[in-house]
Amino acid sequence: ETGVTQTPRHLVMGMTNKKSLKCEQHLGHNAMYWYKQSAKKPLELMFVYNFKEQTENNSVPSRFSPECPNSSHLFLHLHTLQPEDSALYLCASSQGDRGFHSSNQPQHFGDGTRLSIL
């Protein structure tokens, strides 16, 4: 139990479907992250929310849309995905990023959602 819960654990969807991934953290953190993990590739940072403000959008296609209604919840809305979007999507949280003074704060990850696009 990492304190970060992601649902669903597995998702199979067609390219025309709309679905959402959910992440919830119970650690009192103020920063939340979405990562994409593909086989044998580095974790790719997608989005960062720091104190509910989006501070990073790492050139992610618009078919992925994040939402952070409060510091404990993070969503990733999916629409018209492509087969190459099939991957493990990981959510993480950490103490709010205040620059240098947050440097030693690790990220706490959820178990991820395994997404398959048909």
Add this chain to the structure above:
Amino acid sequence: GQNIDQPTEMTATEGAIVQINCTYQTSGFNGLFWYQQHAGEAPTFLSYNVLDGLEEKGRFSSFLSRSKGYSYLLLKELQMKDSASYLCAVRANTGGFKTIFGAGTRLFVKA
């Protein structure tokens, strides 16, 4: 640009010692993390180094040389449960703080 290199796979024997290396190129270096990730599970934090030298935590130790852009994770008294991927991640200030991950090293521990 930023780049992190680590071996793709390693194999070691139960009870032995293994060293997993990580080299990085980045500007605005602000610390290096090691994470462990078992198959189908979340990455979990192992260690953090920001100053040169060795940090020891039980069976696991992590070393950093900032001048060489080099770190290693040392695992002693290997156990079968140590079979996992080990991710090296660098925190950098590139006009904003960001953590960049390597592709990970898959460690297989054999009996």
